[in-house]
Amino acid sequence: MFQIRVHGRGGQGVVTAAEMLSVAAFEEGRHAQAFPSFGSERTGAPVVAFCRIADREIRLREPIMQPDAIIIQDPTLLHQIDVFAGLKLDGYVLLNSRHSIEELGLGDLLKQRQPERFCTLPATELGLKHVGRPIPNVPLLAGFAALSGIIQLESVVKAINEKFSGKVAAGNIAAATEAYDLVKDMMKEHADA
């Protein structure tokens, strides 16, 4: 079972991100369970959502305390809560930022871990560019697909088409595709370095 925790703020589509991730996994014939952290949603407040992906029925109902991957939609949360709590040593981290992991002062986090599994992505900018709104969730999902290989970009596109239609869907697919390519490029650079 692969467990993902998504951190962000109310209004950034955190819960939607986890739900779409589960839809993408379902599209691949896998079992998936997405659920929010069950709070009163308020714009700007820290929000957590969870997604489990497995090849058999998921019965577990506890919150995800030891994630295999963490997606952070708002880097200002780094100063507010321990977003990395419980992250497995071989875990993945995808962070919405124009800056690198090192520039964000997270170099210590990489010690004893696999640095190639850590990545930042200017997801808010991609959302603005393609959808006209500063919502980073869909580009991050596509970036996560590129980083982890847990789901395919095609499945993210299917989840987008299930959630949105018309111009919004097209914009999100463009944002997702660029995000996917950006992360793949960064991974290639990392591998070549």
Next chain:
Amino acid sequence: MLKQTESSKAVAESIALCRPEVICAYPISPQTHIVEALGEMVKSGDLTPCEFINVESEFAAMSVAIGASAAGARAYTATASQGLLFMVEAVYNASGLGLPIVMTVANRAIGAPINIWNDHSDSLSQRDSGWMQLFAETNQEAVDLHIQAFRLAEELSMPIMVCMDGFILTHAFERVDIPSQEQVDAYLPPFEPRQVLDPADPVSIGAMVGPEAFMEVKYLAHAKQMQAIERIPQLAAEFKQQFGRDSGGLIRTYRSEDADTIIIAMGSVLGTIKDTVDEMRDAGHKIGVLGIISYRPFPLEQVRAALIHCKRFLVLEKSLAVGMGGIVATDVRMAVTGTGLKGFTAIAGLGGRPIPKASLHQLFLQAEQEALPPVTFLDLDWDAVNKQLERERKTRRSGPIAENILHDKGIVSAKFG
């Protein structure tokens, strides 16, 4: 059709397939998404003929459901927590009058302190209301139980609560198989009321009944629930035949045949319990699970039969009888009267406190060693409790308990993470 969807939406689709004619609801978390989705279906014409009635309170919601059902309509509503408490007088009237209303309870804690998260305090507070109560373990079962509930309610002319864990189930996105209209129509015949308000054939529903007849009316409500003990497994079997899956029934056992220790619970926590039990089985522990689906009627004989060969049992429940201990545990102990079985109670998950596998593992090992007190409070923060008790010993004006505990834990307001 198999799809990945929010449980509340799936349940709304399931209810729509049952062709309700009147839906009345007042929004309260975590039930809201269900009636919102139904409201959209009525408005769009996808669910027709059906009248969706916005009401000004839960008391009105149940009152409208009573009126609709008495007029011969298939009536549905949903609620949770304080909403259920607010409608209580009408809840008793619905069952007392024998009206087959189906109501989803998205189980949520009862305040004060105000808390929107899941436990079973709300519907269990209506234990003796005369309503049947069926608890869903999964989202698929929540979908399926509603279909079975309309059939059972209308056969017996008695109301049913379908209980599903608030947020944990209602807000989870999972794969759910939504049956076709043809399948549901084949299973659930049109509503044929035993009593109906009809100007052409006037009757009085809700007449005053004195000492000469009251006990008989009440006994008949009990007798109907005893009939339900027979019918619930039959309806589940018929459901399996037509829909191809196990859903509903009175109880469900898991790896319990040769178990020395059996864990008993209701609702979605059974999933985490089964995962824990699998791990313990792999390590050689003879442990199993008994899930209770039908809380009312309570299947005393079936519970007894499921436990009779074990050495000890632990009831893990998301409810607390303050001043006594467990609510479900009391019924389970009644079921095993005279067997000499050793029983323990664990109160867990109140107000949405997570019930992690790691805590269950430890708890179950202690149960196996019979190293538990009669009543345990899982993951209770004893430091916080003792600090408050100490404060109360020292100071007369010790202040509001909830505020003190939040302050001691360094929490400004309820935690959302």
